[in-house]
Amino acid sequence: MTAMHTVEIGGDAPYAVRIAPGLLDDDATLVAPLRGRHALLVSDANVAPLYADRVEAALRRARPGLGIARFVMPAGEHEKTLARFGECLDALAGLGATRDATVIALGGGVIGDLAGFAAACWMRGIDVVQLPTTLLAMVDSSVGGKTAVDLPSGKNLVGAFHPPRAVIADTTALRTLPDRELRAGLAEVVKYGAIFDAGFLDWLESRVDALLARDDAAIAEAVARSCRYKADVVERDPFEHGDRALLNFGHTFGHAIETEQGYAGATGDGLNHGEAVAVGMVLAARLSARQGLAPAADADRLQALLERFGLPVALPAGLDPHALLARMRLDKKADARGLRFILWDRAGAARVVRDVPDAAVLDALGG
Numbered sequence: 001m002t003a004m005h006t007v008e009i010g011g012d013a014p015y016a017v018r019i020a021p022g023l024l025d026d027d028a029t030l031v032a033p034l035r036g037r038h039a040l041l042v043s044d045a046n047v048a049p050l051y052a053d054r055v056e057a058a059l060r061r062a063r064p065g066l067g068i069a070r071f072v073m074p075a076g077e078h079e080k081t082l083a084r085f086g087e088c089l090d091a092l093a094g095l096g097a098t099r100d101a102t103v104i105a106l107g108g109g110v111i112g113d114l115a116g117f118a119a120a121c122w123m124r125g126i127d128v129v130q131l132p133t134t135l136l137a138m139v140d141s142s143v144g145g146k147t148a149v150d151l152p153s154g155k156n157l158v159g160a161f162h163p164p165r166a167v168i169a170d171t172t173a174l175r176t177l178p179d180r181e182l183r184a185g186l187a188e189v190v191k192y193g194a195i196f197d198a199g200f201l202d203w204l205e206s207r208v209d210a211l212l213a214r215d216d217a218a219i220a221e222a223v224a225r226s227c228r229y230k231a232d233v234v235e236r237d238p239f240e241h242g243d244r245a246l247l248n249f250g251h252t253f254g255h256a257i258e259t260e261q262g263y264a265g266a267t268g269d270g271l272n273h274g275e276a277v278a279v280g281m282v283l284a285a286r287l288s289a290r291q292g293l294a295p296a297a298d299a300d301r302l303q304a305l306l307e308r309f310g311l312p313v314a315l316p317a318g319l320d321p322h323a324l325l326a327r328m329r330l331d332k333k334a335d336a337r338g339l340r341f342i343l344w345d346r347a348g349a350a351r352v353v354r355d356v357p358d359a360a361v362l363d364a365l366g367g
């Protein structure tokens with residue numbers, strides 16, 4: 001029996017992340033954060049057939065009078081668009097959602113980000129409850145309140161900080177997750193060790209097989225520890241004025257790759273987010289070594305762990321380094337003084353670095 005893990009996120013709008021098997025059928029846990037008469041269940045075409053009926057049944061059992069509607073959209077990063085966001089708002093209008101309504105995001109990070117942004121905007125802000133169903137969403141995207149959609153010109157360029165009212169992670173949902181998506185989530189798990197705690201990298205290195213085999217206890221502990229790392233930094237810096245930017249390790253490169261590939265991860269013609277972040281973290285570690293900040297051996301160690309998790313660690317063929325550098329100019333960490341990268345001094349110790357010469361970035365990209 002795997003125990004319930006609870007991670008509290010403090011600050012002005014506190015909430016809890018609950019992690020345990022079976023929570024998607026737990027009437028009391030699901031209904032507790034709902035305040036009003038309306039709930040919009042947002043999901044995608046892969047997840048809804050697996051889990052939406054169960055969630056809706058649990059909500060109806062617990063609160064018979066609740067008005068529930070569904071917005072189910074096609075899956076994939078290329079669907080995290082302003083157009084789908086608009087359709088989600090139309091669904092809220094169709095439901096007659098009032099200011100005490102709740103958006104329930106049932107799915108991976110694409111659904112969590114888009115549904116969270118719809119909640120942030122509907123009537124200037126209503127509650128969102130995150131029910132993450134991918135490992136990536138459980139360890140990262142459901143926590144911390146970043147919501148967004150993509151533009152063709154860049155990832156997450158339109159969004160808002162809007163913390164969830166609750167995060168409820170049913171780890172049994174991971175049993176239906178494709179292997180590729182499990183590995184993508186492990187990239188963001190590795191990120192926490194890379195930026196905050198080399199001891200967590202030791203822990204991961206000793207549990208590669210258990211995690212890939214979806215061992216319940218190993219997965220639950222990886223999720224809980226990841227949420228704790230994220231909670232600590234998000235509590236201190238909810239709007240990314242400082243340390244929170246460290247969570248962007250690998251993302252300046254990764255987002256440029258995703259954008260340049262047209263968000264084609266789900267169609268098999270590109271990397272998905274976790275894969276792009278894996279490549280990006282290796283590039284950031286190599287850039288750190290080239291800049292004389294960190295030992296090259298630490299980059300080797302990071303690369304070896306990601307490879308053991310079956311993740312890509314090199315830039316896909318056919319991407320132009322100059323085009324990727326141009327994409328980085330719209331990175332949200334850039335400002336009037338130029339780009340900022342998250343680099344590291346050693347495994348477990350990342351920091352924000354300015355004034356990295358373009359030539360060094362191009363060199364890291366192989367250009």
Ligand SMILES: NC(=O)c1ccc[n+]([C@@H]2O[C@H](COP(=O)([O-])OP(=O)(O)OC[C@H]3O[C@@H](n4cnc5c(N)ncnc54)[C@H](O)[C@@H]3O)[C@@H](O)[C@H]2O)c1
Nearest residue numbers: 046075108109110133134136137140141146173176177273
């Ligand atoms: N807001 C944040 O802080 C934050 C953090 C990290 C990533 N993100 C965003 O998250 C997104 C990536 O999220 P993701 O990796 O979860 O991708 P995703 O939402 O596209 O889900 C991956 C795939 O798995 C399917 N799926 C989801 N749960 C399933 C299940 N239990 N069983 C079977 N199939 C399932 C989905 O339908 C999809 O095809 C990106 O858009 C990224 O930018 C946001």
Ligand SMILES: O=C(O)C(=O)C[C@@H](O)[C@H](O)[C@H](O)COP(=O)(O)O
Nearest residue numbers: 140144146155156244247248251332
């Ligand atoms: O929560 C954060 O802060 C993160 O940076 C987590 C990242 O894993 C995530 O991909 C996030 O959406 C990236 O944010 P962005 O501001 O670079 O779009």
Ligand SMILES: [Zn+2]
Nearest residue numbers: 188251273277
């Ligand atoms: Zn990410």
